[in-house]
Amino acid sequence: MNISAARGFFLDLQARIVADLENIDGRRFRRDEWTRPEGGGGIARLIEDSSVLERGGVNFSHVTGDRLPASATASRPGIAGRAWEAMGVSLVLHPRNPYAPTVHMNVRLLVAHAAGARADKAMAPESPADEWWFGGGMDLTPYYGFTDDAVHFHRTCRDALAPFGDNVHAKYKKWCDDYFFLRHRGEPRGVGGIFFDDLNEGGYERCLALTRSVGEHFLAAYMPILERRKDMPFGERERDFQAYRRGRYVEFNLVWDRGTLFGLQSNGRAEAILMSLPPIVKWRYDWKPEPGPPEARLYTDFLVQKDWLE
Amino acid sequence: MNISAARGFFLDLQARIVADLENIDGRRFRRDEWTRPEGGGGIARLIEDSSVLERGGVNFSHVTGDRLPASATASRPGIAGRAWEAMGVSLVLHPRNPYAPTVHMNVRLLVAHAAGARADKAMAPESPADEWWFGGGMDLTPYYGFTDDAVHFHRTCRDALAPFGDNVHAKYKKWCDDYFFLRHRGEPRGVGGIFFDDLNEGGYERCLALTRSVGEHFLAAYMPILERRKDMPFGERERDFQAYRRGRYVEFNLVWDRGTLFGLQSNGRAEAILMSLPPIVKWRYDWKPEPGPPEARLYTDFLVQKDWLE
Numbered sequence: 001m002n003i004s005a006a007r008g009f010f011l012d013l014q015a016r017i018v019a020d021l022e023n024i025d026g027r028r029f030r031r032d033e034w035t036r037p038e039g040g041g042g043i044a045r046l047i048e049d050s051s052v053l054e055r056g057g058v059n060f061s062h063v064t065g066d067r068l069p070a071s072a073t074a075s076r077p078g079i080a081g082r083a084w085e086a087m088g089v090s091l092v093l094h095p096r097n098p099y100a101p102t103v104h105m106n107v108r109l110l111v112a113h114a115a116g117a118r119a120d121k122a123m124a125p126e127s128p129a130d131e132w133w134f135g136g137g138m139d140l141t142p143y144y145g146f147t148d149d150a151v152h153f154h155r156t157c158r159d160a161l162a163p164f165g166d167n168v169h170a171k172y173k174k175w176c177d178d179y180f181f182l183r184h185r186g187e188p189r190g191v192g193g194i195f196f197d198d199l200n201e202g203g204y205e206r207c208l209a210l211t212r213s214v215g216e217h218f219l220a221a222y223m224p225i226l227e228r229r230k231d232m233p234f235g236e237r238e239r240d241f242q243a244y245r246r247g248r249y250v251e252f253n254l255v256w257d258r259g260t261l262f263g264l265q266s267n268g269r270a271e272a273i274l275m276s277l278p279p280i281v282k283w284r285y286d287w288k289p290e291p292g293p294p295e296a297r298l299y300t301d302f303l304v305q306k307d308w309l310e
Numbered sequence: 311m312n313i314s315a316a317r318g319f320f321l322d323l324q325a326r327i328v329a330d331l332e333n334i335d336g337r338r339f340r341r342d343e344w345t346r347p348e349g350g351g352g353i354a355r356l357i358e359d360s361s362v363l364e365r366g367g368v369n370f371s372h373v374t375g376d377r378l379p380a381s382a383t384a385s386r387p388g389i390a391g392r393a394w395e396a397m398g399v400s401l402v403l404h405p406r407n408p409y410a411p412t413v414h415m416n417v418r419l420l421v422a423h424a425a426g427a428r429a430d431k432a433m434a435p436e437s438p439a440d441e442w443w444f445g446g447g448m449d450l451t452p453y454y455g456f457t458d459d460a461v462h463f464h465r466t467c468r469d470a471l472a473p474f475g476d477n478v479h480a481k482y483k484k485w486c487d488d489y490f491f492l493r494h495r496g497e498p499r500g501v502g503g504i505f506f507d508d509l510n511e512g513g514y515e516r517c518l519a520l521t522r523s524v525g526e527h528f529l530a531a532y533m534p535i536l537e538r539r540k541d542m543p544f545g546e547r548e549r550d551f552q553a554y555r556r557g558r559y560v561e562f563n564l565v566w567d568r569g570t571l572f573g574l575q576s577n578g579r580a581e582a583i584l585m586s587l588p589p590i591v592k593w594r595y596d597w598k599p600e601p602g603p604p605e606a607r608l609y610t611d612f613l614v615q616k617d618w619l620e
Contacts, residue, residue: 032596183574250591251564264493264565286342
């Protein structure tokens with residue numbers, strides 16, 4: 001295992017994604033470097049109130065701790081209390097144009113150091129007894145659905161995972177559908193994508209390669225969609241529907257998303273974590289769009305957890 | 311114990327509060343009655359997009375279950391699994407005028423029926439072996455702080471609790487400060503008020519009387535404040551600050567509020583629970599108001615957990 005290779009990959013991925021987004025948006029991302037009193041820190045890259053991206057963050061973080069909380073290791077009870085580190089890139093982009101979907105991507109590595117090892121708050125020593133696992137994924141949340149966009153996104157996700165086994169994509173596609181689901185509304189967050197966690201099968205090099213492939217396919221998955229939607233004409237009706245539907249994004253992230261809750265409850269950097277929240281959001285009681293296109297089609301044709309590659 | 315007396319009080323309180331709010335707003339509240347498949351139901355009274363109240367709900371609910379979840383009874387592990395019922399009134403009002411504060415009030419009764427009793431999904435039989443406890447409170451969340459408003463609200467809370475013991479108000483005031491606190495930001499939700507839970511000291515009649523007093527002091531606590539703020543002139547600057555600060559309300563309710571989470575995770579009526587969310591909300595990264603009045607004074611002079619009655 002080579003933690004610094006993973007760190008280098010994450011930092012490089014963040015830089016490449018930000019560069020392409022700056023290119024399409026025309027404005028530079030803000031940079032905000034932060035440190036965490038308990039160990040580690042991160043680099044937040046942010047854009048707000050721009051013409052293409054109304055709000056977005058592409059955040060790198062690498063945080064360390066002396067004692068892994070039991071809550072973080074439900075599936076590995078033996079390693080609670082060990083020194084640990086977590087690193088990765090997490091991004092959410094909220095385009096201004098209601099026809100352009102919101103997107104989320106995350107790639108991450110968690111390490112629980114061998115019992116007895118002590119984190120030095122910068123980089124803990126590596127040992128063959130360290131335990132590690134990767135996680136990540138990407139998923140798309142349209143406000144107005146386009147079949148072409150959903151198919152392209154899912155195809156690119158499939159391509160990202162194709163080299164790693166015949167059933168990997170199907171498994172991670174279903175995992176994404178199961179995870180990004182608003183249980184209190186019985187409604188998927190969007191059209192899905194891929195999601196994985198606890199990945200350590202097949203050795204560190206394979207798992208890093210898989211995670212790297214997911215991260216590196218993000219631009220191919222999303223940029224063509226953003227490119228063809230960002231300049232579509234829209235009016236107040238579309239902006240209003242977008243603001244209403246963005247409420248679902250807030251509900252999912254604050255009520256159900258384990259990463260957000262773990263971050264907020266473990267003294268993470270709140271402002272960087274909450275970059276996933278949209279810039280402007282509306283709630284109204286028990287509202288439903290009128291039957292027929294285009295708004296009602298989002299519910300009937302897109303928020304349905306189907307196989308987009310058939 | 312007389313559950314139907316409590317139910318009658320809650321229904322009457324809801325009706326009286328709605329009547330006074332309709333009087334000040336000039337528009338009628340919508341009424342939405344619902345049933346819960348697992349047992350019980352409620353009556354939601356709602357107003358949206360009106361001149362005084364931009365969004366608000368005054369909700370009654372009375373839900374029943376066959377088996378009390380262990381998560382609901384951390385302080386009473388012996389009663390998990392019993393038939394239970396929960397009833398109460400919960401309200402949140404978001405006025406349109408940024409000078410008028412958001413307010414929350416809740417009064418509730420939980421009953422765990424004697425072991426072996428079965429809920430009949432309407433009204434379980436009462437028994438001396440039933441366990442019960444009351445909870446509730448009210449708290450004020452200004453966007454622009456006024457000392458007069460905070461003092462009046464806290465004085466009324468003190469008056470509501472004065473008949474029930476010398477230390478009750480001080481205890482419930484501190485409980486409110488502790489509970490309505492955004493730990494991820496190190497920031498109180500507002501200027502506080504009172505909060506209590508697990509109340510069963512002194513017998514059922516005393517506890518019902520205390521809870522009743524809290525509910526019945528709500529109008530006296532809030533209406534004079536709404537009356538003097540609802541017509542103050544304001545502009546885009548004040549609306550923008552209000553929308554930004556409302557984001558904190560969303561963060562608290564979805565991340566930290568146990569009632570909201572219990573409701574959403576136990577198949578409660580999502581739309582009624584989420585009536586606590588504001589109609590329009592903005593998030594922006596690491597934003598702080600300029601030093602000095604009036605916006606920065608909210609942080610320095612009001613979100614500080616002080617004794618407003620000194």
